[in-house]
Amino acid sequence: MNIKEVKLSHIKKDDRKKVYPPSQDTFILIDAILNDIEYIKALNPTIVLEIGVGSGAVISSLALNLDNAFFLGFDINIDAVKLTQRTFCENRIEMADVVGIDILKGLNLRNKVDVVICNPPYVTSTREEYLECQNNRDISSSCPGGENGREFIDELLRVVDGILSENGVLYLLYEEENGQFGGINLLTERTGCEGLCVIRRNKNNQTK
Amino acid sequence: MRLVTLNLLMCNSEECSGRNQALTLNPGEITPGTTQFNHDLTIRMLGKLDWLAFVNAALRLGHELPDNITEADHQNSELIQRIFDILFNVEIQTGELLCPNCNRTYPIEKGIPNMLPQDH
Numbered sequence A: 001m002n003i004k005e006v007k008l009s010h011i012k013k014d015d016r017k018k019v020y021p022p023s024q025d026t027f028i029l030i031d032a033i034l035n036d037i038e039y040i041k042a043l044n045p046t047i048v049l050e051i052g053v054g055s056g057a058v059i060s061s062l063a064l065n066l067d068n069a070f071f072l073g074f075d076i077n078i079d080a081v082k083l084t085q086r087t088f089c090e091n092r093i094e095m096a097d098v099v100g101i102d103i104l105k106g107l108n109l110r111n112k113v114d115v116v117i118c119n120p121p122y123v124t125s126t127r128e129e130y131l132e133c134q135n136n137r138d139i140s141s142s143c144p145g146g147e148n149g150r151e152f153i154d155e156l157l158r159v160v161d162g163i164l165s166e167n168g169v170l171y172l173l174y175e176e177e178n179g180q181f182g183g184i185n186l187l188t189e190r191t192g193c194e195g196l197c198v199i200r201r202n203k204n205n206q207t208k
Numbered sequence B: 001m002r003l004v005t006l007n008l009l010m011c012n013s014e015e016c017s018g019r020n021q022a023l024t025l026n027p028g029e030i031t032p033g034t035t036q037f038n039h040d041l042t043i044r045m046l047g048k049l050d051w052l053a054f055v056n057a058a059l060r061l062g063h064e065l066p067d068n069i070t071e072a073d074h075q076n077s078e079l080i081q082r083i084f085d086i087l088f089n090v091e092i093q094t095g096e097l098l099c100p101n102c103n104r105t106y107p108i109e110k111g112i113p114n115m116l117p118q119d120h
Ligand SMILES: C[S@@+](CC[C@H](N)C(=O)[O-])C[C@H]1O[C@@H](n2cnc3c(N)ncnc32)[C@H](O)[C@@H]1O
Pocket: A020, A021, A022, A023, A025, A026, A029, A051, A052, A053, A054, A055, A056, A057, A058, A074, A075, A076, A077, A080, A101, A102, A103, A104, A119, A120, A121, A122, A134, A138, A139, A141, A142, A143
């Protein structure tokens, strides 16, 4: 199979100061999703949403390898949204839009999204730091995930269960120490990295 | 931002969450898109849209659409192509989204809607 690789050379030092740059976890999520591309194609998704796009590397990687879908990128950091728009442009991805939005503050999209992708803020922090960083709406919102690094993830799962379509799936990256969230583990020893997990999880974690 | 995205968004304030209130578009600069027609995607997207909200938004940009779409219309390639063009090939570069429920407004700049609160 011919996998197209995302171009990221337009991302410069200045961008890295304002936006979570493509990092080890970014590439692990990209690899896990592209390894699962046949599964995604079989779903024939209409709407693909990435929550917390950062630089846009993940959603662009999928968009380059999946036709016949519309791609939406959301982030709470407006600089991330702007950079993702540039990443779409650089990669000639047309079927995609970006929005500056806090996904914990109310989304439409009830039962509409077929694929959700997220590399969330999952680093263990105090609740105060997590809430403060969410409020900052800048690069500092990228990592702190609250107690056990799972406060954001727990809220995310509630939101995602509401927006996924009947056969929709969530691709979620997290760290072992965050706990367990159901779903199918997509990392093998070969593709993985110590401590990181990527799961594919159905709506309401029903096993199918 | 295209009209398809507008149709999928709602007011990002906790007060309005769960209301499914469509946002009103006050368009500024509009540019034509160049996305290639995709019949199958249009039909699948129709199943996800709030059709009336789409008809209203299209009307504000000068495009008239029927009040409802039937299965039979899916074979009408001229109509489906027109729906595609209004959904995907109208790029809203600047403007404002208004929530009729709480009267908050959200700016669209350089094609990006910003639903984040503007208090800092
Ligand atoms: C770990 S970074 C991942 C960025 C990118 N997806 C990647 O893999 O490189 C997490 C992203 O989530 C965004 N984020 C954090 N809280 C959010 C919220 N409440 N709503 C939307 N995005 C949020 C951050 O701004 C950040 O860009």
